Amino acid sequence: xxARWTRTAVVALALTALSGCGGGAKANGPAPSHGVTGxxxxxxxxxxxxxxxxxxxxxxxxxxxxxxxxxxxxxxxLATQINQGAPADVFASAAPANMKTVTDAGNGDGxxxxxxxxxxxxxxxxxxxxxxxxxADLTRPGVKxxxxxxxxxxxxxxxxxxxxAGVKLTPATEEQDVKAALAKVKLGEVDxxxxxxxxxxxxxxxxxxxxxxxxxxxxxxxxxxxxxxAPNKAGAQAFVAYVRSGEGRAVLTAAGFRCP
Amino acid sequence: MSVSAAPRRGTLRVPxxxxxxxxxGLAFLALPLAGLLLRAPWxxxxxxxxxxxxxxxxxxxxxxxxxxxxxxxxxxxPLAWLLARVEFPGRRVVRALVTVPLVLPPVVGGVALxxxxxxxxxxxxxxxxxFGITLPFxxxxxxxxxxxVAMPFLVIAVxxxxxxxxxxYEEAAATLGARRWTTFTHVTLPLVAPGITAGAVxxxxxxxxxxxxxxxxxGNFPGRTQTMPLxxxxxxxxxxxxxxxxxxxxxxVSVAVLAALRDRWIxxx
Numbered sequence: 001x002x003a004r005w006t007r008t009a010v011v012a013l014a015l016t017a018l019s020g021c022g023g024g025a026k027a028n029g030p031a032p033s034h035g036v037t038g039x040x041x042x043x044x045x046x047x048x049x050x051x052x053x054x055x056x057x058x059x060x061x062x063x064x065x066x067x068x069x070x071x072x073x074x075x076x077x078l079a080t081q082i083n084q085g086a087p088a089d090v091f092a093s094a095a096p097a098n099m100k101t102v103t104d105a106g107n108g109d110g111x112x113x114x115x116x117x118x119x120x121x122x123x124x125x126x127x128x129x130x131x132x133x134x135x136a137d138l139t140r141p142g143v144k145x146x147x148x149x150x151x152x153x154x155x156x157x158x159x160x161x162x163x164x165a166g167v168k169l170t171p172a173t174e175e176q177d178v179k180a181a182l183a184k185v186k187l188g189e190v191d192x193x194x195x196x197x198x199x200x201x202x203x204x205x206x207x208x209x210x211x212x213x214x215x216x217x218x219x220x221x222x223x224x225x226x227x228x229x230a231p232n233k234a235g236a237q238a239f240v241a242y243v244r245s246g247e248g249r250a251v252l253t254a255a256g257f258r259c260p
Numbered sequence: 261m262s263v264s265a266a267p268r269r270g271t272l273r274v275p276x277x278x279x280x281x282x283x284x285g286l287a288f289l290a291l292p293l294a295g296l297l298l299r300a301p302w303x304x305x306x307x308x309x310x311x312x313x314x315x316x317x318x319x320x321x322x323x324x325x326x327x328x329x330x331x332x333x334x335x336x337x338p339l340a341w342l343l344a345r346v347e348f349p350g351r352r353v354v355r356a357l358v359t360v361p362l363v364l365p366p367v368v369g370g371v372a373l374x375x376x377x378x379x380x381x382x383x384x385x386x387x388x389x390x391f392g393i394t395l396p397f398x399x400x401x402x403x404x405x406x407x408x409v410a411m412p413f414l415v416i417a418v419x420x421x422x423x424x425x426x427x428x429y430e431e432a433a434a435t436l437g438a439r440r441w442t443t444f445t446h447v448t449l450p451l452v453a454p455g456i457t458a459g460a461v462x463x464x465x466x467x468x469x470x471x472x473x474x475x476x477x478x479g480n481f482p483g484r485t486q487t488m489p490l491x492x493x494x495x496x497x498x499x500x501x502x503x504x505x506x507x508x509x510x511x512x513v514s515v516a517v518l519a520a521l522r523d524r525w526i527x528x529x
Contacts, residue, residue, distance in 0.1 A: 076497045144397070149480060151497035172397040173479025174486075176493060184479070187371075188380040189396050 037065040040235040041087065043078045044070055045094035045222065047118065047178060050202055051255040052092065052243075058251070059242045066235060074177055075099075075153065082107055082227060089236035092224040092243070094118070095153035099223040109230065112223035115244050116257040118196045119219055120157050121209040123185045130191045134212045135165045138192055146184040146193040149174040153220055154181070158194040160218040182207065196220070201256035222257070293511065300508055301501040308505045313482055313491070318509060321488040324399065325467040328406035329414075332463050336414040337456060341444065343415070344422035362412045369408055370476025377404065377477075401478035402485050406467035414456075414463040421455020422448070461521050468514055 040059075044052045049072045056068035071078065071088070075098035082088055083105045091108075092115070093099040099112045124132050130143055138145045147169070148155030155174065162169055172190055175181040181193040186206045200209035224243060226236040242248050249259045301308065308314070342348075343355055361369055377384040377395045387393045395401040429451060433443040449456070471489040478485040480494070488510045495503040 074497065080496075080500070146479070149494050149497075151494045171481070173481050175480060176475055176490075180476070187374055187378060189374060189378050 036063050036235050036238040038232045038235050039067045039069060040089050040232055040239050042068060042070050042090045042092065042239060043082060043086070043088045044072055044090075044092040045075045045078070046072050047094050047196060047198060048072065048092055048222070051198075051251050051257070054251045055243060055248050058247055059239055062242070062247075063238065066238075068239065076101075076151075082229075085229070087229060087231055088227055089230040089232050090224065090239055091227055092222060094220065094222055095156075096221055096223055097153075099225060102227070103225070107228050109226045109228045109233070112225040113240075113244070114221045114260055115224045115240075115248075116222040116252050116259050117219050118198055118222065118257055120154070120161055120194050120215040121197045121200055121211050123182055123193045123195045123200050123207045124191065124210055125185060125188065126206060126208055128208050128210065132192050132210055134210070135162060135167045135169075135214060138169050139167060143192065144172040144190040145169060146173050146175055146181040146190040147171045148178055148181055148194070149176060152177055154178040154194070154196060157215075157218040157220050161194070161212070161214045164217040165212070165214040196256070198256035296504055296507055296511070299501075300504050304501075305505065308502060309509070311502075313486075314506065314509065316483050317486055317488050317491040317506075318513065320399070320402070320483070320486065321468055321510070322513070324402045324406055324487060325464050325470075328403045328410060328467040329460055329464040331403065331407045332411045332414045332467075333456070333460055336411050336459075336463075337418055337449075340415045340418035340422060340459075341448070344419045358415050359412050361409050366409055366470065366472025366474075367476050370405060370473035373405060373408060373473065373477040377401075396477060397479045397481065397485060399478075399484055402474055402487060405473040405477040406470045409470050409473050410463040410466040413466050414459040417459030417462060418452065418456050421452040421459070424455075425451045457521070461518060465514060465518060468510070 042052065042056070049070075052070060052072075056070060059068055060066055071081075071086075073081075075093040075095055078091065079093070079098040079101040082091055082102050091099065091102055093102075093112075096112075096114075099108075102108055103112060122132055122135070122138070124130065130137070130140075132138065132143070137143065147158045150156055150159050154177070173184065175184065175193075178195050178199055182195045182199050182203065184190045185193045185195075186203065192210075197209060197211075200207055224240055226233065226240055230236045243252075252259055339358070343351065343358070364372070374396060375381050377387070379385070379388060379394060379396065384395060387395070393400075395404060425448070429447050430443050433447045434440070438446070469489055470487070471493065474485070474487060475490050475493070480486050480490050486494075488506060492503050492506045492510070495506055
């Protein structure tokens with residue numbers, strides 16, 4: 001029963017991932033690129049590592065003479081680095097709050113746009129041995145749960161979702177980032193963790209994802225922006241356009257993001 | 261007295277080749293501290309100090325670092341003695357193994373601890389099955405992580421002290437019929453006490469600042485496993501000023517403790 005539930009959930013997950021924004025992939029066509037060259041330095045949230053690395057390669061192929069270099073880290077650390085004068089061209093944040101830190105300091109160029117969104121799922125060990133079907137199951141005695149600390153975006157989202165569900169959860173640990181929470185499931189130290197759908201998509205052989213309806217109330221938006229300090233403004237604009245193009249959206253969707 | 265007077269007279273004749281790098285080195289170590297002091301939100305400091313959670317984290321840090329140091333003394337001093345006094349095959353390898361936690365990134369150390377003492381670890385599974393003890397996400401886990409990272413500092417310091425100590429006293433004790441254990445407790449230990457203290461202080465300081473292995477092995481839960489360095493890291497995510505305040509508290513407390521100990525025990529009379 002529970003096993004079938006999980007399977008249904010996983011299939012549903014895959015389907016929503018596919019229908020997220022892949023439909024527009026072909027229609028939007030290739031990104032505009034008119035003689036952009038040079039290095040584009042992108043500061044991007046850690047959760048974008050896989051998809052942005054891919055998008056960066058595609059961008060380079062589509063724009064010969066360009067080179068994209070990435071600095072992947074927690075969004076707040078990146079915001080601090082940018083506000084301290086790091087020479088970056090583009091900032092892609094996992095939460096509007098960290099983007100606001102940068103724009104409030106006057107370091108943005110233009111208005112940030114949301115290019116993707118991410119939703120929470122419950123990551124459980126492969127096969128869901130504890131039969132977790134929703135947030136309420138996380139409070140069962142003997143079920144150890146990892147969440148993110150409220151200071152990081154995934155923790156804020158988890159707090160919101162739990163509040164919406166009216167579930168009072170005492171986690172075993174409040175991890176410093178989403179990948180650390182997921183690692184605790186992979187290592188078998190906890191029975192479940194609240195992570196992003198993209199994290200589960202990226203680890204298909206280790207964990208299953210259990211969707212829950214309350215996650216819709218705690219969607220995490222990812223804004224992107226060209227920076228004022230950008231040494232390669234043309235390159236930065238071209239990269240942002242590429243992320244939002246059909247090609248970029250297809251990569252993001254395959255990773256489990258939804259695109260607006 | 262005359263010994264301490266001689267170098268004082270010599271201060272004027274310190275070669276520039278030593279003085280310049282020494283002052284640069286000091287500046288390099290002290291400037292980040294000055295940076296913290298300059299950016300500290302002095303006006304709101306009292307309110308920030310009174311915030312719940314700050315004292316909890318500080319108390320947990322002091323407790324776990326002290327227990328971890330005790331654990332390191334209990335296991336580390338005998339290990340140092342073994343390395344310094346007993347010839348055995350593979351001693352070089354053992355000595356290298358002792359320094360592994362020094363070169364290992366602490367986060368990797370935390371993962372390694374999970375693989376051994378975690379719920380599915382070799383030792384952890386047995387502990388859970390036999391005694392119902394689970395170490396990850398517990399205060400005991402914090403102590404374990406800190407001891408793992410800090411013990412090499414103690415072992416290296418004590419081994420150095422033992423090697424530097426005059427073995428003739430131990431030989432004399434043995435000649436007079438003292439057993440090796442008696443010699444160890446009555447001759448060797450008092451002889452190297454300053455070295456042990458210095459090692460314990462280093463070990464305590466390292467345990468107090470421990471971050472990577474702790475957050476990986478023991479996780480982060482306020483009141484149970486959230487030590488000061490973890491609180492600082494998470495405060496940095498949202499509120500840089502709060503992080504600076506927490507860092508200053510940790511620095512003040514540790515510098516005060518170290519300075520007090522230094523005056524009392526470490527400086528030789």
